[in-house]
Amino acid sequence: MERERTFHTPTDYQQAMLHAWAQYATLKGGENASYIPYLAQVPAHLCAVAIVTVDGEVFSTGDADYRFALESISKVCTLALALEDVGANDVQEKIGADPTGLPFNSVIALELHQGKPLSPLVNAGAMSAVSLINARDSEHRWARILNMQQRLAGAAVTLSDEVNRSEQTTNFHNRAIAWLLYSAGTLYCDAMEACEVYTRQCSTLVNTVELATLGATLAAAGVNPRTKEQVLSAANTPFILAEMTMEGMYGSSGDWAYTVGLPAKSGVGGGIVAVVPGVMGIAAFSPPLDAAGNSVRGQKLVASIAHQLGHNLYRCG
Incomplete structure (x- = not known):
């Protein structure tokens, strides 16, 4: 009812x-x-x-x-775009829909589940979602994600160079996660491209x-x-x-x-x-x-x- x-x-x-x-x-x-x-x-x-x-x-x-x-709220926007691009079944099969039970940047969670991220709202799953976006190259991938953020918010959302610089120079842990995803076959573009674009979307x-x-x-x-x-x-x-x-x-x-x-x-x-x-x-x-x-x-x-x-x-x- x-x-x-x-x-x-x-x-x-x-x-x-x-x-x-x-x-x-x-x-x-x-x-x-x-x-x-x-x-x-x-x-x-x-x-x-x-x-x-x-x-x-x-x-x-x-x-x-x-x-x-x-x-991390940007993960919602990229998830939305991934759902539009590849559909709900592929998102669930390739990323997942379960909580990891571990911190959002956990490497152990990946190891425990054979490289499957489980959720697009943790860092591993968010990078996997970035890699699912239909794109010709990294700049096209980034442009499509930014456009989704702008349309959802109804505003001219822009990248902060200062935030991005601060994050890109400290994202070594996420780079490691990206390579683990790539080695497990759960990343669908170049590993460093996925990590770099993901870092931008957060910035x-x-x-x-x-x-x-x-x-x-x-x-x-x-x-x-x-x-x-x-x-x-x-x-x-x-x-x-x-x-x-x-x-x-x-x-x-x-x-x-x-x-x-x-x-x-x-x-x-x-x-x-x-x-x-x-x-x-x-x-x-x-x-x-x-x-x-x-x-x-x-x-x-x-x-x-x-x-x-x-x-x-x-x-x-």
Whole structure:
């Protein structure tokens, strides 16, 4: 039986957002990611939250115009493009749809599963997804991934040379993962091309409203509610949301599903996006992270809004 959609007024969204903001915008705790030099320097006090509905309504507060590194949230965009290019069956067969149970950059996870990444939302699976994109060469591959980011966010998302330089000069671990994938036959282009393009995709900048728009596009079955473009096929959005549920919040994905009940994806740049199918995208940004790599304030802000508005996919009635 199909669940009845909960309808809210603009005032409901605004009040829920402001209530969450009042509670958590100055919450203490966590530390910026330090293994990427650029991220360590982002002011820790920055904070923002935004809602974009499937009807294109926008609500935001805080540093919502500040542009931050997309980081691992970019994996959602490349997954979307891979699904469009090769289809859901190939993505599941070649990459997988299960949590690894290990850190997002784990080499052991690859060894334990004979080189199969298991999830496109961990580093190994994300590089495998990059390699599945239909492309003539590395620049064409990169251009197509950037274009998908722009269309999902409904904005001129651009590469930050500073972030990219900071990441490309410290990505030795990912290069090793790429070669392991290649040796196992689970990488489908040149190993260093996949790693380099993957690093670039993590180095683009978005603001919180654009991130919420990305979430709202998934909530609206692939239609960007602000540009009205059908960015990806409606048939592919459930696969993306399933992957986000399984591995979107790193090692805390199960706890997030248990307590919040929404598909979500975080990045070590401090961003989090959650999706309420058929209703809205919720995004938050704040650089200090917990031990799992998720924004401390961002989790609280998104969870508070979802709870206040009564959105949990596992709630029956």
